[in-house]
Amino acid sequence: MNTLLVLDYAGVAVFAVTGALAASRKQLDLIGFLFLASVTGIGGGTLRDVILGAAPVFWVTNPVYILVCAAMALLVYFTAHLIESRYRLLLWFDAAGLAAYCVMGAAKGLAATGSATVALVTGVLTATFGGILRDLLSGEPSVLLRPEIYVTAALAGAGTYTVATMAGMPPALAAGLAIAVAFMVRGGALAFGWTFPRYRPRAGRSEDELKRDGIVRSE
Amino acid sequence: MNTLLVLDYAGVAVFAVTGALAASRKQLDLIGFLFLASVTGIGGGTLRDVILGAAPVFWVTNPVYILVCAAMALLVYFTAHLIESRYRLLLWFDAAGLAAYCVMGAAKGLAATGSATVALVTGVLTATFGGILRDLLSGEPSVLLRPEIYVTAALAGAGTYTVATMAGMPPALAAGLAIAVAFMVRGGALAFGWTFPRYRPRAGRSEDELKRDGIVRSE
Amino acid sequence: MNTLLVLDYAGVAVFAVTGALAASRKQLDLIGFLFLASVTGIGGGTLRDVILGAAPVFWVTNPVYILVCAAMALLVYFTAHLIESRYRLLLWFDAAGLAAYCVMGAAKGLAATGSATVALVTGVLTATFGGILRDLLSGEPSVLLRPEIYVTAALAGAGTYTVATMAGMPPALAAGLAIAVAFMVRGGALAFGWTFPRYRPRAGRSEDELKRDGIVRSE
Numbered sequence: 324m325n326t327l328l329v330l331d332y333a334g335v336a337v338f339a340v341t342g343a344l345a346a347s348r349k350q351l352d353l354i355g356f357l358f359l360a361s362v363t364g365i366g367g368g369t370l371r372d373v374i375l376g377a378a379p380v381f382w383v384t385n386p387v388y389i390l391v392c393a394a395m396a397l398l399v400y401f402t403a404h405l406i407e408s409r410y411r412l413l414l415w416f417d418a419a420g421l422a423a424y425c426v427m428g429a430a431k432g433l434a435a436t437g438s439a440t441v442a443l444v445t446g447v448l449t450a451t452f453g454g455i456l457r458d459l460l461s462g463e464p465s466v467l468l469r470p471e472i473y474v475t476a477a478l479a480g481a482g483t484y485t486v487a488t489m490a491g492m493p494p495a496l497a498a499g500l501a502i503a504v505a506f507m508v509r510g511g512a513l514a515f516g517w518t519f520p521r522y523r524p525r526a527g528r529s530e531d532e533l534k535r536d537g538i539v540r541s542e
Numbered sequence: 543m544n545t546l547l548v549l550d551y552a553g554v555a556v557f558a559v560t561g562a563l564a565a566s567r568k569q570l571d572l573i574g575f576l577f578l579a580s581v582t583g584i585g586g587g588t589l590r591d592v593i594l595g596a597a598p599v600f601w602v603t604n605p606v607y608i609l610v611c612a613a614m615a616l617l618v619y620f621t622a623h624l625i626e627s628r629y630r631l632l633l634w635f636d637a638a639g640l641a642a643y644c645v646m647g648a649a650k651g652l653a654a655t656g657s658a659t660v661a662l663v664t665g666v667l668t669a670t671f672g673g674i675l676r677d678l679l680s681g682e683p684s685v686l687l688r689p690e691i692y693v694t695a696a697l698a699g700a701g702t703y704t705v706a707t708m709a710g711m712p713p714a715l716a717a718g719l720a721i722a723v724a725f726m727v728r729g730g731a732l733a734f735g736w737t738f739p740r741y742r743p744r745a746g747r748s749e750d751e752l753k754r755d756g757i758v759r760s761e
Numbered sequence: 762m763n764t765l766l767v768l769d770y771a772g773v774a775v776f777a778v779t780g781a782l783a784a785s786r787k788q789l790d791l792i793g794f795l796f797l798a799s800v801t802g803i804g805g806g807t808l809r810d811v812i813l814g815a816a817p818v819f820w821v822t823n824p825v826y827i828l829v830c831a832a833m834a835l836l837v838y839f840t841a842h843l844i845e846s847r848y849r850l851l852l853w854f855d856a857a858g859l860a861a862y863c864v865m866g867a868a869k870g871l872a873a874t875g876s877a878t879v880a881l882v883t884g885v886l887t888a889t890f891g892g893i894l895r896d897l898l899s900g901e902p903s904v905l906l907r908p909e910i911y912v913t914a915a916l917a918g919a920g921t922y923t924v925a926t927m928a929g930m931p932p933a934l935a936a937g938l939a940i941a942v943a944f945m946v947r948g949g950a951l952a953f954g955w956t957f958p959r960y961r962p963r964a965g966r967s968e969d970e971l972k973r974d975g976i977v978r979s980e
Contacts, residue, residue: 346741347741349687350741351687352691352694353738356741357693358686374807374817374821375816375821376816376818378592379594382660383594383654383655384655386657386663389659389662389663390659400741432821435817436817436822438821441820441827443827444799455898459678460686462687467793468787468900472790474796475792519790519791519792520790565960568906570960571956571957571958572960573910573912573913576912577885588812592811592812597812598812598873601882602814602870602876602879603874605878605882680906681906
């Protein structure tokens with residue numbers, strides 16, 4: 324079993340855990356756990372394959388991925404009550420999934436096109452899309468809009484893998500390095516609250532203020 | 543016209559009705575009815591085709607599906623005021639669409655791969671995705687997070703079809719049986735409030751409680 | 762460089778600006794600007810290519826589109842504080858993107874299938890999907906649910922292009938005419954508050970009222 328395949332299973336499994344944890348926070352039933360775990364687990368890779376034209380997508384070709392998601396859903400269903408803070412655990416598993424998947428996305432994008440730009444974008448999209456779907460479907464506040472560094476970690480991992488393999492590093496080594504970089508960036512952000520300077524001039528006006536000022540018409 | 547084609551038109555039509563009913567609840571204009579009816583009607587099947595690599599997708603090959611959606615939008619636009627509870631009707635049409643589409647999705651997934659696991663997943667995704675899109679786009683509370691059984695009905699229908707055809711039942715008969723199973727499960731849930739035991743230990747803390755407890759940083 | 766390619770770059774660029782403006786309203790960091798600008802810029806065209814089976818999608822084949830999005834994100838990051846109403850500017854750029862992209866979508870749909878119905882649908886989907894993604898990801902109220910005419914403008918542009926080219930007008934001329942029509946319809950709606958008669962009988966009951974009336978079960 325090669326490195327990228329291991330990464331792929333690992334990424335699917337940890338994202339599936341975050342989907343199941345979101346289901347437990349919303350007190351869904353067991354089928355809800357299976358559904359959210361599967362969608363979160365395979366979402367990012369599905370988008371990657373569709374964009375690159377690799378159809379049918381990876382889990383249609385190899386349904387073991389679905390069984391991995393189902394196993395994670397069951398595991399969380401029976402153990403989540405033991406955990407003090409499921410949301411904090413969700414964020415840490417999400418960080419691990421982000422690290423595994425930004426490298427997988429970059430590797431597939433690079434292999435398909437040879438373009439570093441495409442590798443960066445498929446890396447970031449693959450790493451973030453599962454979490455975006457999970458948050459949309461479970462009504463959690465989007466992880467994208469959280470103040471600490473998030474997309475940057477995926478970009479750092481995808482960039483490290485791309486530069487390292489283009490410079491001739493063996494893929495397995497480059498993947499290990501890139502995962503470490505991505506996880507340290509996102510983990511540091513979670514542990515220490517790392518942020519980039521945010522756009523500060525001013526926040527957008529709310530819908531009500533826009534109506535009051537005549538920028539948006541009242542209905 | 544074979545059984546699966548009839549099912550496909552039926553699934554598109556009833557999901558289109560639910561999209562148009564959501565548009566009427568939000569008091570959109572006629573074009574809004576057409577848009578929501580079309581997206582809801584063709585959403586699930588589009589995801590199915592993209593995942594299975596059947597591109598271009600079904601309604602590009604056969605645009606009659608779009609005309610079916612448009613006809614349903616017009617029908618609802620001119621008759622919705624006659625209906626006492628449009629949301630209840632939306633839920634029942636959604637149940638019919640779910641039943642038709644979980645079988646269509648499973649049939650196409652099984653035909654494309656021969657894998658029962660893939661058939662279950664494409665069945666569930668096809669049956670639920672149109673409603674997910676409708677709820678996201680119209681700002682309705684997601685049907686996925688409702689307390690009564692929902693995804694389970696799609697899973698039951700997809701499973702019935704898969705097992706029955708694998709056991710040698712003629713596809714048309716298997717489809718009829720599976721639709722009946724899915725519709726009875728979801729219909730029973732709507733009529734009698736059937737639920738599975740939900741995950742009970744405790745609900746997730748709200749964003750505010752997470753901030754208070756230091757699990758999420760305040761901005 | 763032919764007309765449609767220019768249109769494509771223009772559509773991507775102006776939608777990228779709207780994504781970056783949404784990022785500035787939410788006070789995201791620079792990477793957040795890049796992410797939202799890229800997803801909004803390439804979202805509609807990605808859906809169009811996936812639906813039509815043109816995989817890999819356009820920006821994978823030609824990554825210059827990504828660089829265009831990145832440039833727009835940087836531009837907005839450093840200039841947005843100069844603008845009095847970023848939301849109003851967002852709506853106008855969105856109108857320009859809608860006009861460019863409804864024509865691009867219709868042109869690709871028509872070229873791929875020869876069907877006017879398909880051209881109308883791919884035109885509308887391409888023109889609206891980037892904005893839908895932007896609003897979902899940034900938590901803005903959906904532009905689809907705004908009271909003034911929106912989807913109609915995309916439909917008018919896609920229809921004008923389709924009819925004009927089918928009647929034998931040269932594509933470049935038809936594209937120019939269709940863009941003007943779409944932009945005037947949406948621009949007029951923004952400037953003068955044009956609306957179609959909305960569905961009036963009554964709005965949908967809220968979730969609370971549905972529970973009170975026993976149409977939705979309380980949990």
